[in-house]
Each structure stands twice: as C-alpha cells, then as structure tokens.
Amino acid sequence: MINQYEPSAIEQKWYSFWESNGFFKPNQNHEDAYCIMIPPPNVTGTLHMGHAFQDTVMDALIRYHRMLGKNTLWQPGTDHAGIATQMVVERQLDAEGSSRLELGREKFTERVWDWKEQSGSTITQQLRRLGASPDWSRERFTMDPGLSAAVLKVFVELHDEGLIYRGQRLVNWDPALNTALSDLEVESKEEQGHMWYFKYPLADDQNRATDEHIIIATTRPETMFGDTAVAINPDDQKRKHLIGRNLILPLSNRIIPIVGDQHADPEKGTGCVKITPAHDFNDYEVGQRHQLPMINIMHKDATLNHQVPEKYRGMDRYAAREEVIKDLQAQGLLVEIKKHTLMVPRGDRSGVVIEPLLTNQWYVDAKTLAKPAIEAVENKTIRFVPDNWKNTYYSWMRDIQDWCISRQLWWGHRIPAWYDDKDNIYVGLNEADVRNKHQLTDDIILTQDSDVLDTWFSAALWPFATLGWPEKTPELKTYYPTTVLVTGFDIIFFWVARMIMMGMKFMKDVPFHEIYIHGLVRDSQGQKMSKSKGNVLDPIDLIDGIELPELIEKRTRGLMQTQPERVEHIKKMTVDEFPEGIKAYGCDALRFTFASLASTGRDINFDLGRIEGYSNFCNKIFNASRFVMMNVEDFDHTNVTSSDPTLVEQWIVSRLHRCLADYHKHMAAYRLDLASHAIYDFFWNAYCDWFVELSKPLLKGSQRTQLQQTLLKVLATALQLLHPFMPYITEEIWQTVKQKLGLEDDSIMITRIPAESDLHLDTEAEQHMQWLQSVVLSIRQIRAEMNLPPSKKLKILLENATPNEMALLQNNLALLQAIAKISDISALEDQTAPPAAAAILGDMKILIPLAGNIDxxxxxxxxxxxxxxxxxxxxxxxxxxxxxxxxxxxxxxxxxxxxxxxxxxxxxxxxxxxxxxxxxxx
Known part of the structure; x- marks a missing residue:
C-alpha cells in the first residue's frame, strides 16, 4: 500500500482505470436489469451542490446494484437547454458587436453547435470528478439525430390524433427574450409597489357617462386599455345590483359590462375587479366564462400597440403607466395611491417582469394524456418515495391545463409544421413528408414554423428515446421500464409527470416504477444557496480545496455590476466562515457526507464540519487497512489451515453480517443515510476500535494465519459496503487486499456483495463479546475515574460472578490482559471484599482494590x-x-x-x- 492517503493521488488514476476497462457498462444479464436515467443537466451547466448530491445518490444506487450482480445501466446525457444556451451564444455575439439577427438562423444555429462541441462537456467532465459511473459510451444529447427523430415522430403522431393543436391563449411572455416561458422559468418574488384606485363612470341607458361611478384598484394601470369588463361577486349584497350595468372605460371611452363572477372578492380591495382577459391569467378564465372580447394591447417587446389610443402607441409599458396615471388624475378619476406589497413574476434568465400575453402557440391536450398517468400512481404501478409526494403530483395532474410547447427561439427542435400562403397548416416529419401526405404540388410554397419546442417536450421522451425508440432495440426491451427516477420535488410537474404521460402514451407502460424525491441542498444555516446571497459552495472546491482570495473572487464575480451593495457583505461573510479558505477534502469525503445526509425527501443543511469528520473517517479507513496489510505480509492464502475460530472472530463475522443485513434493508428503502451510518459504525467501532485492537495479541499466537485471513476477509467485505459511497479509497485498498486473498476480480466495483441469503448471524458470540466489552469498558471507566495510568497493571476482583461468566473471562484472559492491562482476575468467594473502586455489570460487581492504587x-x-x-x-x-x-x-x-x-x-x-x-x- 501507499504510505499516505492523498485523495488527489488516486482519484484520476482509478477513474481512468474504470472507464478505460468498460466497467461502467451493463453486464448483459438480461434477466435482472436495473436502470436509472440521469436527469439530463443543461449542456451550458456546471456542477453545483444540487447536482453533486443527486448524482451521488444515483451513483451509490448504481454501484450497489452493480455489485449485487444486476445488469445495471445508468444512462447519461445532456439537455440542449434552449433559452439558456441561446443566451450564452447571443452574449458572445454581442461582445463581438454582432447578433443572431445579423447572422441569420442557419449561421446562428451553426455557431451554437460549435459552442456546444467546444464547451458543452464541462458538466460531464465534472461528473467524472465526482466519481459518477454511468455508461459514457451511451451518452445522449436531446438534439442528437436519434432523439430528434423521436421528437418529430411524437409531435406528428400527437398532432394527427388531435392531441397537439395550435391556438391563441395567454402565456408567460418574456419581453427581453421575446419568447413564451414555462412556469418553471418564471420566478415570482415579493416586491414593493403601489396600488392605484380609479373611478370608472357608470353609463346610462344610452351608454352615456353618469355622475355615478365604481372604484377599481390595480397594480398595473397601463393594462386598463385591455379591460373588457368589471366583475362583482353575485353574493356581494352591497354591489350586486350593479351587475348587468355598463361602464365607460376611461381614456378609451369604450363601453364595458359589469359581470357577476366569484373571482371578485367582496372583502378584498374595492370588491370590483377590472377584467383584462388578454393580460392576466385569472382574468382570462373570467373572460372565457363570460365570452368576453380579448384585446391584446402590447407588442412582443412590451410596448403598446394600435389597440390603445394614439397618444400611447409605441410607449413602453412603464412609460405608458406614468402617462395613464397623470391623465386620469387630470380628469379627476384618480382616487388615491397606496404602497402595496405584491408578487412580481420575472424571467429567471432575463430578470425582466413577465407579461401575460395573448399569442398563437402550440399546445398539447394534457388532460387526455394525464388520465392514464394519474391511474399509474393510483394503482401503485408507480410509487413515490416518500409516499406523500404523490399528493403533490395528484393536485397538479387532476387540475392540469393544456401544455404550451412552442418557444420563440432558434435553438431547439424546430416545430415540424409548414404553412402555405393562405396560412393552412401541414404537419409532417419533413417537407417531403408533408407534400406526400397532403398531395401538395411543388408550385405550392411552404414555409416552416419558425418556433422551436419547449425543452421539456424532448426531455419527456428521455426514458425511452435514449434507449433507441422508435426502433425496437434490445436496450429498450431490457431496460424499459426503468427502475427508479431520482429527482428533486421542484420538477415533479415539469418533468416527472410529463415523462409518465409520454411513456404511457407511446410505450403503453410506465417509464419507471419508483420515484425517489430528494430535498434541496442548503447552506449550514438552512438558507437556499444562491449567487446573490454569496453562500454558494462549489463541489469541485470541496474536492480540490480553494484559497480564500480565490473563493472571495468567485463568490462576488459579476455582483459589482448587478448588486454592488452586496459585495462587501459577502466578502466579510466568506472570511468569517472560511478564514483560511477551504481545504481539499477529496471526493470520497464529499460523497460520504452527501450519503449521510440523504434522508428521503428532506432538505439538507450542508455543514463543513460534517465533511471534515468524514475526511477523518477516510484517514481511519486507510490507517486501519495499512495496519492490517503490515501484519499480513507473511500471509499466504494458498496455505491456510482451518481451525476453530476464536470468539473474537466469530463475533466480528456475525457483526459484519448484521451490518450487511441492515445495509441491504436501508439501501432497498432509499435510506442512504442509515446505510452509510451502518457501515460507518461497523468499521469505526467494531472493526477498528475492537477487532483490530483485539487482533494485536492474537496475532502472536498459534492461530495467526487464520486471524490474518479473518482480518483480510472482513476488511474486503467492509470495503465493498463502503464502495458505493467512497469509490476511490476503497478501490485503492482493495487492489492490495485482493492480492493477499487471491481474488480474481479486476476491480472492487464488479465484485459481488454478499446477498442477504448468504448471511449467518451468531447471536451467542455477539452476546458473549458484548459482555466482555462491557467488562473492559467498566475497567477503563474505573481506571479513568481513579486517574490510574493506562500502563499500570491492575488486579481485578469479582463479586457475584456466575460460573459461566468466570469461564468466559478465563477463556479470554490473555485478551483482557492485553487490552485492559490487568494482571489477574479472581472471584471473591466468602471473604469480605477489601475497600475497592467498583463498577456494576448486571448482578456482577467489578472491584479494583483501593489500597496502593488511589488517593x-x-x-x-x-x-x-x-x-x-x-x-x-x-x-x-x-x-x-x-x-x-x-x-x-x-x-x-x-x-x-x-x-x-x-x-x-x-x-x-x-x-x-x-x-x-x-x-x-x-
């Protein structure tokens, strides 16, 4: 063995060894398949703590099941991440003084592909640093030819069945990126704003303004140009008499009705709610119920369009807001302005306020697809772990809305729809397919839809498209349905549910049988890690270490331009928390820390003290193994004569098998925290603190060879149990241990962990040994309390010891003399006990005479x-x-x-x- 444990000296060596030897590939045992699909990280991404935690969980499960002999596939790949990737390349072009519009669509997409090939593998390389063991030879990308073909086929088939359609509805619109966004891409945060109260005059029978009015309150005065009604609750006794009357919409002078609708809350605001169906999601639903007109007042850049009075046309929405307030005040229609706290939706990438906008988009009939997906969970074909997450799934799926799948981008799967000059829509796999299906002649000019599909559309096909669908590949037959999905709760709606819907539709089966939902990784104070808070930890920094100045620069990078007021606070916080930077802990300590915190469904607070402790555990493993190897240099596995094992050997083997039983139980229940604790406790307490210490005197006896074998075999199995969590140090030690035991496997990762059916417990040996340990601990306790030096030999007297207890002590006297430093043990018969320090063990009393020993x-x-x-x-x-x-x-x-x-x-x-x-x- 190497003389000192240095993580950096072994990690790259062993990872290259595993990958080059193909150990990550399935073993092709088709009868016992185990498969996990990696949630594909963005091709633009870098490894963060959430990735590192999630991927550690998946890799631990994969390595464990691989070592059970299963045909194990961990399918890797990356997502093209439409908006994120397009923004990266657009920023590059902007820095060069160019733009995507200047390049044109074809040249721009070529530029994105170039960037993807050069820089898009950062996160997969970082996954390798984490010790992840997916089958890299099968790595997929959501825009590779195979997945792209699957996306086209799914779109066309769903469209042909009427499950995909084009329609005009409200969407989250990002005015900066000029695209629709999913709810997941919108961050709503509490901000300080204002509530404006305005008078809307009532109209008489000839639709002329009267002296009567109602008061409405709004946080967005500029949207009043799109009002097509005002709502009052039918149960509002004070105001329900107004339902059916008309109003004069200020500044526009349009006539709008007062409608009765439960959306209006009599106890909230003024009790009268302006309804703007084309610019508010709740108002859209009211508009649908009352068949109200929908007036879109904005261009896609959030400037006002021709639907508003001429004075306001072309104004930015916020400039128009100021002008509207000023003009209403001039007309005496402004009642008051109040400060108001509200939730403001912003694009997670652009940071601009999202505008609900009425646009033409492509939609999936999600209600139809959701029905069998709901039933799959109800009938327990799919199980959530923990079980309570099924309620979150149900609450969304049972009230699901149609899914907007189109995005106004250039990077992504382009929608396979073509338009003729009369705006007729034709859908097919390509233009030739369209012309053939619809018998269109070449003189009919077709133009392909310029939109691309939502990234989640291709991600929904991930479990079967990565296995070769629509071809009926051997991999598809073997690994679908996959075994378990490991993911966070935040994408149950956006990814998990959609995979189930698509799997049930196109494979007629669920995509996975279990869904393990893990929590979020937070800082040591329980705060969410974020760039703006300056509390982000980089997993690679925890592996390699980072100096304080570099850590400060990393945490404050870019904030001087966006949040200069935060920079000094973040610097001070970082210095206080990491006065000397972060030392290198190595990958194994980080992974074991994640495993120890992986309790199902709970958020985890990442404390550096925890990884420090498991770094010490790595050293303990190494030092104990080094001691063993130094004491088995003369061991020859071909020349071991069997004899009756000592009590100590019987005990450690039984304790190992008890640990194995607990370990299997916890791994099956996705309790990686309990599994890691079981092996930690066994290795540190049973193996190191007791068995290794007890072996020292025994190695000098006649059963040396047999004891050497037990030391090695127990160590080998303990390394196997540690391997899913700590792959590198276990491989390093295993390679030396296997030579001594004459084992043939080339790597620990392809060895077979003993199954539960192979376990044999020796309860009697465990009970006897536990009692002897209690004797030793009692003697040590008295020694400590009497302040007696550890080297001082002590005479022990016993009161009320049974014959069996005396026999057990005498049979193991040599051990007790060695580890408890005693000279003799004898039982008091009828004589009176001398003054002595005592410890009570059941009915037996352990006495150390005071005379000559204590103050x-x-x-x-x-x-x-x-x-x-x-x-x-x-x-x-x-x-x-x-x-x-x-x-x-x-x-x-x-x-x-x-x-x-x-x-x-x-x-x-x-x-x-x-x-x-x-x-x-x-």
Missing part, C-alpha cells in the same frame, strides 16, 4: 458525587410512583419500568454507601 480523598469525593446523583434519581422515581394520577393513567409497562429503575438506583446507592464506609476504614 482516598479523591475517591471519597467521587463516590460522594455519585451518591448525590443517585439520591436525585431515587427522589424523582419515588415522586413519580407516589403520584396517583401517574400510576392510574400511565401504561402499566411504563409504571413497571419506573419501579425497576427505583430498585436499581436504591441498590446502587446501598452498594456505593458500603464502599464509602470501607474507604473511611483505610
């Missing part, structure tokens, strides 16, 4: 303190048991437990009092 005054004080504590416990228990309400109402077993405690405390008090009396006689 009488110190021991008197120690016993006095223990007596005082026992008196408090006796008082507490007695008080509880004398309380008639407690005795009458508490469960019988709880009352009995208190009685037992009281008896034990009283007995201990009596024995310590006797010991104190003996001290006084010295």
């Amino acid at each position: 009488v005054n110190e021991e008197t004080n120690r016993i006095g303190k223990q007596l005082a504590k026992l008196e408090q416990e006796v008082k507490r228990c007695s008080g509880k048991l004398s309380n008639q309400k407690f005795v009458a109402n508490a469960p019988a077993e709880l009352v009995e437990k208190e009685k037992q405690k009281l008896a034990e405390y009283q007995q201990q008090h009596h024995e310590l009092s006797e010991q104190l009396e003996k001290l006084k006689s010295l």
